[in-house]
Amino acid sequence: MKIRKLLPYLLLLLGSVIMLFPFVWMVSTSLKAPIDIFSLDIIPSNPTLDNYLKILEESLFLRWFINSLIVAVITTISVLFFDTLVGYIIAKFRFIGRTFIFFLILSTLMVPTEMLIIPWFMMSSELGWTDTYWAILFPGLMTGFGVFLMRQFMEQIPDDLLNAARIDGMNEFAIFFKIAVPQVWPAISALGIFTFLSNWNAFLWPLIAIESPELRTLPVGLSFFSSGEAESQWHLIMTGATISVVPIILVFILLQRHIIKGITLTGMK
Numbered sequence: 001m002k003i004r005k006l007l008p009y010l011l012l013l014l015g016s017v018i019m020l021f022p023f024v025w026m027v028s029t030s031l032k033a034p035i036d037i038f039s040l041d042i043i044p045s046n047p048t049l050d051n052y053l054k055i056l057e058e059s060l061f062l063r064w065f066i067n068s069l070i071v072a073v074i075t076t077i078s079v080l081f082f083d084t085l086v087g088y089i090i091a092k093f094r095f096i097g098r099t100f101i102f103f104l105i106l107s108t109l110m111v112p113t114e115m116l117i118i119p120w121f122m123m124s125s126e127l128g129w130t131d132t133y134w135a136i137l138f139p140g141l142m143t144g145f146g147v148f149l150m151r152q153f154m155e156q157i158p159d160d161l162l163n164a165a166r167i168d169g170m171n172e173f174a175i176f177f178k179i180a181v182p183q184v185w186p187a188i189s190a191l192g193i194f195t196f197l198s199n200w201n202a203f204l205w206p207l208i209a210i211e212s213p214e215l216r217t218l219p220v221g222l223s224f225f226s227s228g229e230a231e232s233q234w235h236l237i238m239t240g241a242t243i244s245v246v247p248i249i250l251v252f253i254l255l256q257r258h259i260i261k262g263i264t265l266t267g268m269k
Contacts, residue, residue: 023245029238037235051239061240063214064221069247071136071206071217072199078141079195080188086142087150088180092162102151108144113204121208135209136217140199146191153184193255197248218244 029037031047039045055061090102120139121130129135157180165175181188203219210216216224222240226232 026238026245027242029235030242032235034233034235037238051235052243055236055239055243059236060213060216060221061218061243064216064218065244067133067215068200068218068244070133071202072196074137075140075199076192076196078137079143079146080192082142083146083191084150084181084184084188085176086147087152088154088176090147091151091154092157092159092180102147105144105147109148117205117208120205124209130209131211131215133215136202136206139205140195140202143195146195149187149191150184153187154180157183189255193251196251200244200248 024042028042028044030051031049032039032044033046033048033050036044036046086105090098116139124130124135124138129138162175162179165179170178201219202217203223206217207220207223210220213221218240222237222244225237225240226234
């Protein structure tokens with residue numbers, strides 16, 4: 001009986017070690033001198049912060065960091081507002097074509113991102129958006145998944161609650177912001193977190209849309225440390241990756257309760 005009780009914990013411990021090892025190795029490599037990066041020591045024999053000073057002083061890392069932050073924050077705010085609003089309208093308003101529009105939105109989830117790259121690029125070129133922040137931003141300002149998620153949650157809000165607010169004289173935007181949004185806050189929190197993380201880590205489209213080194217996002221900027229005629233600068237790549245993980249860790253620490261609650265409620269829906 002004791003073995004049966006201990007087995008799940010041992011499996012969880014093993015899984016945790018497997019998942020944490022790449023992160024520990026990344027941090028360890030960021031503290032090693034270039035000559036020691038291929039050593040198998042998890043704890044550096046001669047730890048140094050020179051890699052951090054070098055990447056901050058001799059590259060555009062801070063600019064890339066700010067670019068990623070701008071893109072992630074703006075797209076997250078846009079997705080939370082528009083996807084929640086559209087989900088509310090589809091769930092709580094009756095109009096001709098409502099179901100058809102919802103299925104059209106769902107159909108966008110079936111199109112691989114790689115198939116959209118060429119239309120996005122042609123649109124950016126024709127409108128003069130290439131090599132600008134707007135080129136990176138516009139594909140992610142609304143998402144089909146966000147609309148679907150928020151519509152499912154909005155369906156659970158009682159119509160009587162909304163009708164009571166209308167009888168009291170509240171307009172539709174006030175009902176949306178003061179009645180509907182607080183009811184689905186866990187879902188909004190989870191959607192915001194996942195949207196932020198996906199845009200923070202975006203690589204393919206920013207790589208295609210941006211040419212100027214000053215406008216690169218963090219994943220794209222770090223990739224150039226492993227390109228060119230010179231050898232890959234793994235110590236700088238690991239250092240940059242370590243710093244780039246900090247915002248993600250902070251997001252999870254501050255909002256982990258909302259993440260868990262949002263995922264739980266999503267499963268219940």
